[in-house]
Amino acid sequence: MAPPTLHNNPLSPPCRLVRLVAGIIGVDLKLVNGTDMKSPEMLKKVPQHTVPALEDNGLYLAESRAIAMYLISKYAKDDSLYPKDVNKRVLVDQRLFFDQDLYNRILNVFLPKFYGKPVDPSSVDKVNDGLETLNRMLDGKQWLAGDKITLADYAVATSLSALEFAPESGIDPTKQPNIKQWLPRVESSHPKYGETLKEFREGLKKMAQK
Secondary structure, three states, X not given: OOOOEEEEOOOOHHHHHHHHHHHHHOOOOEEEEOOOOOOHHHHHHOOOOOOOEEEEOOEEEEOHHHHHHHXXXXXXXXXXXXXXXXXXXXXXHHHHHHHHHHHHHHHHXXXXXXXXXXXXXXXXXXXXHHHHHHHXXXXXXXXXXXXXXXXXXXXXXXXXXXXXXXXXXOOOHHHOHHHHHHHHHHHOOOHHHHHHHHHHHHHHHHHHHO
16 A cells, blocks of 8 residues: 655645654655646645645545544554544644634734735734633643643644744744743654654755755
8 A cells, every 4th residue: 555645845834743743653654845736637636736735545635634633543553642532532623723723823924924025913913812822721731632642732833833934023932831831841742743843943944044
């Protein structure tokens, strides 16, 4: 059976989430960078023409969180990252929906930089509001959804790393005390997290040099 193919952008945080999850659960991905997602062939497979996009034996998936859910559900040796118990899983799902909104807010802070446009101050305010919410979610807790690290923790932490695209925004998640304690727990939870974060930061340095 051929390994799943991931259409990937090395610097994309959503792509990094998929690579991270695959690494943690031991799935080897065939990485394809620079795919023309708007070609007729790819538009049939992935109408959203976005990366990450996964091909796995005739199945085509977009959206990083959905891809991560799928990989865990199909290939993981246990369900600790994405529980099968509905009462546990729904907490992970809720945090993942929150993460989607938070990442969209973060996008509005760093994307203008790539187009040479100023950041709307209201976009910064919205990210800080999201960080305050995240801080409340972590109040008195080690992890975002339950008593073990889950996909929700990895997804949100990966989204927060996207703020490194725009340090000039002044947004600092670690100003929130619960986030400041939680991030190191996530970063030390598995060697793969540190590896992918290092790759991301090295990529940022190369991009800045260009």
